[in-house]
Amino acid sequence: MNEPVQCxxxxxxxxxxxxxxxxxxGVLRVKxxxxxxxxxxxxxxLGYIHRMHEKxxxxxxxxxxxxxxxxxxxxxxxxxxxxxxxxxxRAAGIExxxxxxxIRVITVELNRLTSHLLWxxxxxxxxxxxxxxxxxxxxxxxxLDLLERITGSRLTYCYFRFGGVYNDIDDVFITGTYAVIKxxxxxxxxxxxxxxxxxxxxxxxxxxxxxxxxxxxxxxxxTGPVARGSGIDYxxxxxxxxxxxxxxxxxxxxxxEGDSMARYMVRMDEIEQSMRIIEQALDKLPDGPVRxxxxxxxxxxxxxxWASVETARGDLGHRLVCDGGxxxxxxxxxxxxxxxxxxxxxxxxGMLLADALAFMGSLDxxxxxxxx
Amino acid sequence: MSFVEExxxxxxxxxxxxxxxxxxxxxxPEAVEKGARRHxxxxxxxxxxxxxxxxxxxxxxxVAAAKIMDEIGxxxxxxxxxxxxxxxxxxxxxxxxHYGFEPCRVVIRTFISRTEPEIPTISHxxxxxxxxxxxxHDFYGIRFAGxxxxxxxxxSEDADFHPLLKDFTP
Numbered sequence: 001m002n003e004p005v006q007c008x009x010x011x012x013x014x015x016x017x018x019x020x021x022x023x024x025x026g027v028l029r030v031k032x033x034x035x036x037x038x039x040x041x042x043x044x045x046l047g048y049i050h051r052m053h054e055k056x057x058x059x060x061x062x063x064x065x066x067x068x069x070x071x072x073x074x075x076x077x078x079x080x081x082x083x084x085x086x087x088x089x090r091a092a093g094i095e096x097x098x099x100x101x102x103i104r105v106i107t108v109e110l111n112r113l114t115s116h117l118l119w120x121x122x123x124x125x126x127x128x129x130x131x132x133x134x135x136x137x138x139x140x141x142x143x144l145d146l147l148e149r150i151t152g153s154r155l156t157y158c159y160f161r162f163g164g165v166y167n168d169i170d171d172v173f174i175t176g177t178y179a180v181i182k183x184x185x186x187x188x189x190x191x192x193x194x195x196x197x198x199x200x201x202x203x204x205x206x207x208x209x210x211x212x213x214x215x216x217x218x219x220x221x222x223t224g225p226v227a228r229g230s231g232i233d234y235x236x237x238x239x240x241x242x243x244x245x246x247x248x249x250x251x252x253x254x255x256x257e258g259d260s261m262a263r264y265m266v267r268m269d270e271i272e273q274s275m276r277i278i279e280q281a282l283d284k285l286p287d288g289p290v291r292x293x294x295x296x297x298x299x300x301x302x303x304x305x306w307a308s309v310e311t312a313r314g315d316l317g318h319r320l321v322c323d324g325g326x327x328x329x330x331x332x333x334x335x336x337x338x339x340x341x342x343x344x345x346x347x348x349x350g351m352l353l354a355d356a357l358a359f360m361g362s363l364d365x366x367x368x369x370x371x372x
Numbered sequence: 373m374s375f376v377e378e379x380x381x382x383x384x385x386x387x388x389x390x391x392x393x394x395x396x397x398x399x400x401p402e403a404v405e406k407g408a409r410r411h412x413x414x415x416x417x418x419x420x421x422x423x424x425x426x427x428x429x430x431x432x433x434x435v436a437a438a439k440i441m442d443e444i445g446x447x448x449x450x451x452x453x454x455x456x457x458x459x460x461x462x463x464x465x466x467x468x469x470h471y472g473f474e475p476c477r478v479v480i481r482t483f484i485s486r487t488e489p490e491i492p493t494i495s496h497x498x499x500x501x502x503x504x505x506x507x508x509h510d511f512y513g514i515r516f517a518g519x520x521x522x523x524x525x526x527x528s529e530d531a532d533f534h535p536l537l538k539d540f541t542p
Contacts (some may be wrong), residue, residue, distance in 0.1 A: 046526055047524070047525060047527060047528065050526040058536075087422075090421075090422060120506070176486040185394050217501060218447045218471070219447070220499055221449060233471065238473070239471070240475040305422050306467065306479070308477075315396065315449070316471070317453060317467065330452075330455075330536075331453045333447050334493055338503065342499070342503045372526070
């Protein structure tokens with residue numbers, strides 16, 4: 001008879017998480033070395049949805065890359081529109097009419113709301129709560145309907161143009177936006193905070209889990225809610241105001257704890273701040289054209305330029321190198337989640353597998369943005 | 373003294389008074405520059421360029437530069453390359469930023485040979501560089517000497533091509 005298999009005390013095994021796993025929200029694979037339920041080593045494996053957007057940028061004209069921008073971060077596509085427009089406008093020296101700037105801010109912030117609502121829904125789904133998803137998608141749907149009316153699409157927007165936006169907004173959109181904000185504000189305290197934020201199960205599940213220290217966040221180049229949950233007061237909209245963000249009164253929520261709960265609270269508070277920005281922008285909306293006259297084929301002067309915007313996940317940078325031709329000579333896309341995820345290996349070490357998944361959810365990953 | 377000037381002065385430590393960048397091995401910066409460099413450091417208009425301090429150094433100096441940036445509390449935004457195929461050289465660009473309220477993005481750039489693209493790693497100083505360097509190795513074939521795990525990150529694990537080189541054909 002065979003002897004029963006004896007496990008050594010220090011024996012570890014390798015566990016493959018993904019690339020098709022519901023908790024990774026896309027095709028991300030994590031190679032985990034496990035000691036029982038504890039993680040000894042975690043190594044994210046990327047590239048399953050890599051499409052080489054940077055090469056596509058070099059192959060077409062400046063305007064032809066515009067639809068690609070929405071295919072990276074499909075949850076906050078308008079911020080990618082905005083970031084690319086800012087980079088090209090900076091290079092070509094294009095002035096944007098004031099009304100267009102306001103419309104950009106309104107639509108980007110509406111899009112940020114949908115992104116945070118979807119993150120909230122998916123994060124709680126990871127943790128085993130199903131009904132929050134239904135509430136969040138209800139609210140998100142209202143905003144998507146509004147955006148669909150003026151942009152023509154629901155997810156992969158290509159709404160911004162160099163020197164403005166494609167389409168003016170109308171009264172239906174404006175009254176609809178006020179109504180959506182009023183509705184979301186009335187639902188936030190009960191359906192979002194009473195039901196979920198103050199829920200003891202959620203608190204026990206994510207408080208003190210996945211602690212990312214301030215210094216770690218800096219060394220890994222974290223930005224966005226991940227950095228702000230670790231006590232770093234950094235938001236491109238405030239630190240380096242672009243567009244017309246300097247004209248609005250809003251706060252940047254910062255939490256010192258650095259755990260998953262802190263990142264959760266940052267995003268929940270940002271929902272309120274985004275609604276404040278939208279209201280102020282609608283109140284102050286100036287009249288005028290929404291698009292400047294821009295030549296069909298752009299030929300910015302040679303040189304290199306950087307432009308950053310704050311997406312729902314952090315600092316999105318575009319480094320644009322021009323050689324005077326009609327194509328970008330080089331376009332580097334600095335996506336925020338790429339840097340935010342790179343700290344996962346160090347932080348997840350020694351964590352329980354179930355806690356690591358809660359930590360991963362709180363990073364708010366969008367895989368097509370990481371892989372580009 | 374403004375924060376931008378302070379940052380520029382901290383980076384002056386890279387360039388001891390007697391030694392200047394060896395122009396022959398490092399190559400000249402691009403011809404379209406506006407403004408003068410002081411030992412390779414140029415203060416640029418943040419509103420116009422998006423960066424405030426532009427540093428041009430020799431390939432070996434990127435490690436010392438990373439140490440300085442780390443000490444003064446900057447974080448690494450990105451590492452990338454540019455293929456200047458006509459001049460037969462590769463440019464390696466490091467973008468740094470800080471969490472303060474004065475806009476001060478720092479770009480550190482250097483040129484390396486296109487046939488033997490090798491540059492020291494900075495991943496032991498700033499772990500953020502780990503993945504960015506692997507990505508740059510994927511796209512340009514630049515070897516980051518001393519990198520602990522320089523295997524393809526975004527490309528497939530057996531990829532031996534570098535798609536962002538201008539002479540790449542699929």
